Amino acid sequence: MDVQRKGATSSKGCCCKGVNLMDKRWAILPATWIVSILLIQIIGAFLAPDHSEIPDSCPENSRNCHHVVVMMKGGPEDVNQNVMDWIDSEPRTVLITGENHTSHSVFRTPGLFFPDDFFVETKCENGQSWVEIHSESRIGWGDYGTNQDRVERLLEHLDSSEMSEHRC
Secondary structure, rough: OOOOOOOOOOOOOEOOOEOOOOOHHHHHHHHHHHHHHHHHHHHHHHOOOOOOOOOOOOOOOOEEEEEEEEOOOOHHHHHHHHHHHHHOOOEEEEEEEEEEEEEEEEEEEEOOOEEEEEEEEEEOOOOOEEEEEEEEEOOOOOOOOOHHHHHHHHHHHHOOOOOOOOOO
16 A cells, blocks of 8 residues: 655655655746846847947936046056955956946846946046946946946045046
8 A cells, every 4th residue: 555645745746844855846036037147138239339439428318327537536557456446346247348448338237137237537638637438237227326326336436545636
């Protein structure tokens, strides 16, 4: 006589603390997460900018972009070095280009790794150093303030960094 208790499995399956591993429903969430990440990366690759020049401004009515131009106290070389140090210290970030006082990086958000393009240019105009920063999501219509927070974190880093009083 073959008697089974409630919650027990037959010899065809296995049981681990009441979870029947033969029931594949437990794998739906991780599989969905992995497929979502793959789709985001594929779509993000197609939407990547075809150049690494800083955009002039954010698209009209954009809720996933932040663009600022700020006068800085240090010379463009110091500002650029501090920008690059900050970018290197940020998690989930890849530097695409970084030359001649301009850089293009890709930041990835936690969880689903949405790609955000981050452009910085330091320049010297009328004897003053300036930094222009542009952060924009590649995918979606809103970013819950992520790009603005990223720009503000960089500006806070630059404000707290020691730089020479070099004027250009």
